[in-house]
Amino acid sequence: PVNGGITLAFEKHMNKILEVDMENMVAVVQPGVINKDLQRHVESLGLFYPPDPASEEYSTLGGNVSENAGGMRAAKYGITKDYVMALRAVRANGDIIRAGKRTIKDVAGYNIAGILTGSEGTLAVITEITLKLIPKPKYVKSYMGIFPSVEDAMRAVFKSLASGANPVAMEFMDSLVVQALKEKLGVELPEDAGALLIGDVDGNVIEEVDFQLQMLQESFEANGAQAFVVAEDQEGRDKLWYARRNASPSITIYGSKKLNEDISVPRSMLPEALKKIYAIGEKYGFKVPCFGHAGDGNIHVNVMVDGSDPEQLEKGHEAIIEIFEMVVEMGGTLSGEHGIGTSKAPFMNIAFTPQEIQLFKDIKAAFDPNHILNPGKMGL
Structure with missing residues (x-):
């Protein structure tokens, strides 16, 4: 504790x-x-x-x-x-x-x-x-869309969902993650991929699944996809998902420590948010590989630094603050799923007004007036 x-x-x-x-x-x-x-x-x-x-x-x-x-x-x-x-x-x-x-x-x-x-x-x-x-749905298939750029992929996310596609998952990896997977783990991925979207579709009749895949393929191709791959069996599905599940450990090729945040923005803001995140990384001189749950607007942002260099750590945290401020200005949130805990507690004032934070404290006091349960979490 x-x-x-x-x-x-x-x-x-x-x-x-x-x-x-x-x-x-x-x-x-x-x-x-x-x-x-x-x-x-x-x-x-x-x-x-x-x-x-x-x-x-x-x-x-x-x-x-x-x-x-x-x-x-x-x-x-x-x-x-x-x-x-x-x-x-x-x-x-x-x-x-x-x-x-x-x-x-x-x-x-x-x-x-x-x-x-x-x-x-x-x-x-x-x-x-x-x-x-x-x-439990009876049928599941997996897909991968290959895009020349992050902007194309992010545009395909919100446009395909707005058109009526309803995938189980729509996971995103940028070109830095793709390169890291190839270099560190030898994962076979397209050489020229600027971004990948990987996901599943499911349903209780196979025609429903195939119709969803057709909708995604049409929307992806209309938004610049270079290729659309469907995995029909479990072996193919496992191969696609292996890349996504190993995105996080692979990116250590860019730095010994990752300052990882799980910001979330409205889906339509994804292209602009990622453009600004990469600009902030460039400003501070850091690689910022990104991946995550693009289908719900939740992106894992990784500012890669040398963990043994205090100056890099300080600059890395400055970059994170800029990212938080930008995300909140776009109507997003500091955390889509990881929570606040103690590490993000100092940044609560970026996302909430003093009146809102006081309301949180009032609720805390009503349940736990002596502050004995997880004291300090969320800055409460």
């Missing part, structure tokens, strides 16, 4: 899937259940829990709820908050509360479950989670 105290760890003794209600398509779990374990369990029953953060193999559902975790499938299926129906939690004074119901509709009282979701453990200790499930 940053400020002393104790750490509550639920993964050993509160790690059970308590119930899967097939009739109402609901799962009740303890906070220490691993995300992927729930996915596998409900899929064996023909159901589906879509939120899939990159940490799905080891992150817990309690942590996912506390962070309001996203993932690659957010473009179509949304994020954790869209599946939280009810919570049981313990307040700092020991009171046990229940928030929400396992009903589709519930407008009685304040949405306390919504307030607790994404609160980063600052308001209460979550001890039980009721999650919405949906039927």
Whole structure:
């Protein structure tokens, strides 16, 4: 703990899937259940829990709820908050509360479950989670669009979605990431790719899947795509997704330390946002490889510096501040899914007015007047 105290760890003794209600398509779990374990369990029953953060193999559902975790499938299926129906939690004074119901509709009282979701453990200790499930789609195919430039790729993102395409995921990698994957991991990718868009489409009839792919191909090609590749089988899908899942570790060829932020902007602002991010990197003399969830406007920005050079670290953080200011001016946010924690807490005043920050503090005081739960997180 940053400020002393104790750490509550639920993964050993509160790690059970308590119930899967097939009739109402609901799962009740303890906070220490691993995300992927729930996915596998409900899929064996023909159901589906879509939120899939990159940490799905080891992150817990309690942590996912506390962070309001996203993932690659957010473009179509949304994020954790869209599946939280009810919570049981313990307040700092020991009171046990229940928030929400396992009903589709519930407008009685304040949405306390919504307030607790994404609160980063600052308001209460979550001890039980009721999650919405949906039927598992029968068919999935993967695709890759190859573009000459980032601007072309980002324009294809919002224009294809606005035209009615509904992909499960639409992931983005720029040319710096493509080069890093080739150099560090030997991944076979197009030599002249300025940017790649990789994703999935799904559906319950194969014609629906193929129609979605056709829509994406037409839109991508209308916005400058050089090629459109479809992976029909699991081996092909794994090959496409291997590149995206290894984007983050590959970029260390550009610097020993990455200052990684997960900014999010309205999708239509993606071309302009990335143009300005690269300009800020050039201003400070840093490579800034970018990748992420373009389908929902969430980009992972990586300012690459020499971690042993204090001057570079200082300039890198100055570049991050400029990026934050630019993103907020565009109507975006400091964090699309990673949360604020302590590292982004000093920048909350960029995104929120003093009155808004005071409201956060008032809510914190109402739940936890003695400030014993995750003190200092989010600057509260």
